[in-house]
Amino acid sequence: MKCKLLVLDVDGTLLNNAKEISKRTLVTLLKVQQTGIRIVLASGRPTHGLIPLAKQLELDHYDGFIIAYNGSQIISAKDGKVIFERHIDNELLPYLEKKAKKNNFGIFTYKDNRIITTAPEDEHIRHEAFINQMEVIHEKEFCAAIDFSPTQCVLVSDDKEALTDLEQHWKRRLNGTLDVFRSEDYFLEVVPCGIDKANSLATLLDILKIARNEIIAIGDGVCDVTMIQQAGTGIAMGNAQDSVKACADMITGSNEEDGVADAVEKMILTDIRPSTVSLDILNARSQHTLMGNLGIQYTYVSDGRVEATMPVDHRTRQPFGVLHGGASLALAETVAGMGSMLMCQPDDIVVGMQVSGNHISSAHEGDTVRAVATIIHQGRSSHVWNVDIFTSTNKLVSSVRVINSLMKKR
Known part of the structure; x- marks a missing residue:
């Protein structure tokens, strides 16, 4: 069954020994959230110590959660609301x-x-x-x-x-x-009494109406054992204690070897089937078009997902050196349109119906932005796409909704 929730321990799992999220792990976790999978940070740390990590992973944007104090508190990263809490008398x-x-x-x-x-x-x-x-x-x-x-x-x-x-x-x-x-x-x-990561995770699953076999949990410590056992797929880090490895479904690399990124790429991202269409062909066809003139380059295409880059330069910037919002919308419509064309029937044509965007932050001249389009509704006559646009450092610039209509050729 498709994974809907990815649960991560923090120290010894998400973080390396320098107490940092590696660049590879960060990019991988942002990518997995862009497919619609939510992330839960489950840790013995206090909430205050987890919020900066949640922000770095953009859990607020992707509707993730924090399980703090080894299960005593559950927080929605989206709005900071406490949705579960237990106290010592x-x-x-x-x-x-x-x-x-x-x-x-x-x-x-x-x-x-x-x-x-x-x-x-x-x-x-x-x-x-x-x-x-x-x-x-x-x-x-x-x-x-x-x-x-x-x-x-x-x-x-x-x-x-x-x-x-x-x-x-x-x-x-x-x-x-x-x-x-x-x-x-x-x-x-x-x-x-009764508080641990697994019990609080079970509470969250009830709230979200998610089944146990729809979650993947990764950890390294004794406090993670019940959580790993509860998950549909429980994964132990390479640096985990032997007792943790013994109860896991699989073992990944250590926290110094990007073990989380390895596991996510193998268990989740490999299920995203690449398109058989050549990127070279797609990019060649864009020459001498709006897409080519804006410097848009397709970098990844699959069934329900398209990625492309666009430079922030004299073609796409405003006079004062930041990315033009209109260029962002053009990029979003480009990737969503390509996604629909790759998924439609041979006798269908794709017509853009609506583009609406929220411009959240700026990208400056000299940067290259990346658009990630994921389909959120696939009907017989329409497709709805969410397109997130990021800077090269994975800062969210714009979030755009694109609606395409599918019409039969006459």
Whole structure:
């Protein structure tokens, strides 16, 4: 069954060891969203630390989602709306703080763009603040400072054995009240009972009316196991722990080898069938036409998808050096028209009926923009196309809707 949702863990999966999305992975994930597949970022990170990654991937434009705090919160990237959230009962916080003090552990939680903690100098907490771009707030009395119901609390220590002992004790003592797990050797995370990535993903699937066999999930850590098992296709990264690889349907490359891009290209993008029409022939036919005069070059054609580039130069710019909106619309109508011509019957002709565009940002002279046309309605007498136009750095310039009519030759 066709994939409708791609679920990605973040650290060790989406991000390389430099905590960056590689260029290849970024381009691949933008391309897969342009086919209509939505992306979900599922992470133990706080929401504040995931929003910049969601923006880089343009999840807001493609109606993606964020599962934060290992499942305690689900956010719509489109409008920032919280569509699911669970909290720790504040009455349990004194007990958590007491155990932290007794074992000489640090304890912290998240609030908006802040980390509230009893151990502000702890290197792991400071690193957590750094990668999530958050401020560290020191509070000697943890519970007294928490005037809200947290989605997650974390105990921190370099004493791995002591953390393991407390983890096992709490799994017996807090069963049915809170859930605990280790996301890192030095972190013991505490979340509301029944919260993990898989359960929150199941909630999202119910909301979206998407079946389990219509999702692909990729991860590397123990916290990803249930999510990988739940997915129609579960994929483990090459750098994943052996226990994660054992439960996966397939194993891809590591996060340093663009493993996410490899998996997406093999599992999703290879299903987009290239057209048998030669790009050289298409581009040759455009010479001495509007398309040729604007420098438009077809770069990819398939059943329901066409891509082309166009330079921002003296032919397509405005007097002050930015791409002319009319040139963007001409590019959009060109790729959508070609897409319909490749899909129509031999006795059909394609007539452009309507073009409407939203110009979102600018492209400057010297750049080359890329148009991606995907069909969103294929009827017997009409085709509706969505055309997104990007700069060379994958910034969205325009989003255009094109309607073509199919008419029989007379």
